[in-house]
Amino acid sequence: MARSTTSFGLQATPKHPVSLTVNGDEHDLLIEPRKTLLAVLRDTIGLTGTKEGCSTGDCGACTVIVDGKAVTSCMVLGVTVSGKEITTIEGLASDGELHPIQQAFIDTGGYQCGFCTPGFIMASKVLVDENPDRTEEEFRHALGGNICRCTGYTKILEAVLQAAEEIRTTS
Amino acid sequence: MKNFEYFEPTTLAEASRLFAQEHAQLLAGGTDLVIGMKAYTETPQSVISLQKIPDLAGITTDADNSITIGTMTKVREVELSKDIQQYHTALAEGASEIGSIQIRNLATIGGNIAHASPAADTVAGLLVADAQVNIIGADDERTVPINELFTGPGQTVLKPGEIITQFHLPSPASGSHYIKHKIREVMDLAFIGVASAVNLQNGVIKDARIGLAAVAPTPIRATEAENLLKGKIPTPELLQQAGEAAAAATSPISDLRCSAEHRKEMVDVLTRRTLQYALDRATR
Numbered sequence: 001m002a003r004s005t006t007s008f009g010l011q012a013t014p015k016h017p018v019s020l021t022v023n024g025d026e027h028d029l030l031i032e033p034r035k036t037l038l039a040v041l042r043d044t045i046g047l048t049g050t051k052e053g054c055s056t057g058d059c060g061a062c063t064v065i066v067d068g069k070a071v072t073s074c075m076v077l078g079v080t081v082s083g084k085e086i087t088t089i090e091g092l093a094s095d096g097e098l099h100p101i102q103q104a105f106i107d108t109g110g111y112q113c114g115f116c117t118p119g120f121i122m123a124s125k126v127l128v129d130e131n132p133d134r135t136e137e138e139f140r141h142a143l144g145g146n147i148c149r150c151t152g153y154t155k156i157l158e159a160v161l162q163a164a165e166e167i168r169t170t171s
Numbered sequence: 172m173k174n175f176e177y178f179e180p181t182t183l184a185e186a187s188r189l190f191a192q193e194h195a196q197l198l199a200g201g202t203d204l205v206i207g208m209k210a211y212t213e214t215p216q217s218v219i220s221l222q223k224i225p226d227l228a229g230i231t232t233d234a235d236n237s238i239t240i241g242t243m244t245k246v247r248e249v250e251l252s253k254d255i256q257q258y259h260t261a262l263a264e265g266a267s268e269i270g271s272i273q274i275r276n277l278a279t280i281g282g283n284i285a286h287a288s289p290a291a292d293t294v295a296g297l298l299v300a301d302a303q304v305n306i307i308g309a310d311d312e313r314t315v316p317i318n319e320l321f322t323g324p325g326q327t328v329l330k331p332g333e334i335i336t337q338f339h340l341p342s343p344a345s346g347s348h349y350i351k352h353k354i355r356e357v358m359d360l361a362f363i364g365v366a367s368a369v370n371l372q373n374g375v376i377k378d379a380r381i382g383l384a385a386v387a388p389t390p391i392r393a394t395e396a397e398n399l400l401k402g403k404i405p406t407p408e409l410l411q412q413a414g415e416a417a418a419a420a421t422s423p424i425s426d427l428r429c430s431a432e433h434r435k436e437m438v439d440v441l442t443r444r445t446l447q448y449a450l451d452r453a454t455r
Contacts (some may be wrong), residue, residue: 013174013175013176014176032174033172033174033175033177034172034174034175034178034208042366045393056206056209057271057273057274058200058271060271064274064415069247069276070272070273070276071273071277072271072273072274072277074203075202075205075206076201076205076277076344077177077198077201077205077218077278079177079179079220080198080201080220080222089189121214123272123273135217141209141356142272143356144271144355144356144357144358145270145271145272145274145357145358146271147271153323162262
C-alpha cells in the first residue's frame with residue numbers, strides 16, 4: 001500500500017482497495033479506513049437514498065442490506081465489507097417495478113417527511129421476505145431499531161402488513 | 172473520526188502480535204468501536220479486524236450437548252440458535268435484548284463480552300451457563316471461567332495481545348431465564364439484568380446459578396443465593412430467601428438510569444421471577 005504525503009508534510013494513512021457490489025453494480029474503490037459504509041455509499045458512489053440520521057446506530061435511517069442482512073451502515077467501516085453484496089433503497093425496484101414493500105408505503109401513506117423511509121423500507125423488506133407470517137406485534141418489535149418522528153408509526157405498520165399479505169398470497 | 176491504520180490478519184498469531192502493540196484496537200462487529208471512534212472516546216492508531224481469520228464464527232454442539240460459540244458469532248445468530256434456545260435459554264433471551272436487529276446482525280458475542288460493560292446483555296446468560304472463555308495470546312493459550320474474566324467496568328484479565336477465541340458452555344441447564352429491566356422495548360440499556368438457571372432431580376434443586384448484570388462494578392454470580400437453593404425443594408419462601416440473598420450480593424450505583432436502592436430491590440424481585448420461570452421450564 002502506497003503511503004502518500006499531504007501538502008502539510010503529514011503522512012496520510014494508506015487507502016485500501018475495496019470491491020463492492022452495490023445494487024448489482026461492481027465498484028472498485030480506494031478508500032480511507034475511517035470511512036463508514038454509509039459515507040462510501042453517499043459520498044463516494046453517490047447513492048444518497050440512504051440517509052444519515054443519528055450516526056450512532058440508534059435511529060435506523062441508514063439501514064442497508066449486506067449479504068441479505070439489514071445493518072445500520074453508519075456503524076460499518078467500508079473496508080470491512082469488501083467482496084460483499086449491498087442493496088440500498090435505489091436497488092429495490094426491478095425493471096421499473098417497485099418491490100411490494102415500496103408500493104405498500106405509497107398506498108398507505110407510510111411516510112411524511114420521508115427521511116426515515118429508506119431505512120424503514122430496507123429493514124421491512126428483509127422482514128417481509130424472510131417471514132411474512134409475523135404478527136403485527138412481531139413486526140412492530142422487529143422494527144424497533146427504526147425511528148420516525150412524523151407518522152406515529154401506524155401507517156408504517158399498515159404498509160408492512162400490506163406488503164407481507166401480498167408476499168404471502170403471491171408466493 | 173481520526174484516521175488509523177487498518178489490518179486484516181488471517182491468523183490469530185498475527186492478530187495477537189498486532190494487538191499487543193500500543194494504541195491498537197480489535198475490530199469485531201464494530202458496534203461499540205466505530206461509535207467510540209466517531210465520538211473520539213476511542214482513538215486507536217491501528218485497528219485490527221478479526222473477520223479474515225477462519226473459524227472464529229459459528230456455534231457447534233457436541234454429543235454431550237456442550238456448546239462452543241466462536242467469538243465472532245453474531246449476536247443475532249446466538250439469539251436464533253435452536254440449541255442455545257433449548258439448552259441456554261437465558262443466553263438466547265439476553266442476545267435478543269441487544270439493540271435492534273440491524274445491530275444484532277453486526278455485533279458479536281466476543282465483542283459484547285470483551286467490551287466488559289457490567290450491563291452487557293449476554294453476560295448474565297453466560298454466567299449461568301458457567302461459560303469457559305478460551306483466550307489466545309502471542310505465546311500461549313488459556314481458559315478463564317467467565318466469572319473471573321472481569322475486573323471492573325470496561326476492564327478484564329486480558330493482557331496486551333490476548334484475544335478471546337471461544338466460549339465453551341459445558342453443561343446444559345434444564346431451565347433458565349433472563350430478564351432485562353428496562354424502559355424501552357428495544358434499543359435500551361439494562362437498568363439491571365438477571366439470569367437464573369436450574370437443574371432439578373426428583374423435584375429437588377440439584378444446582379442453581381444466578382447471574383447479575385449492572386448491579387456491581389463487574390457482572391457477578393450470586394453464589395450465596397445459589398447455595399441456599401441447592402438440595403432444596405422449591406417453595407415461594409425459598410425463592411424469597413434466594414432473592415434477598417442475591418440482592419445482598421450486589422453493590423449497585425445510582426446513575427441517571429435509576430437509583431442504587433431501586434436496583435437492589437429489583438434484583439430481589441427479578442431473581443425470584445427468573446428462578447420461577449427457570450423452574451417452570453425445567454419441570455416441563
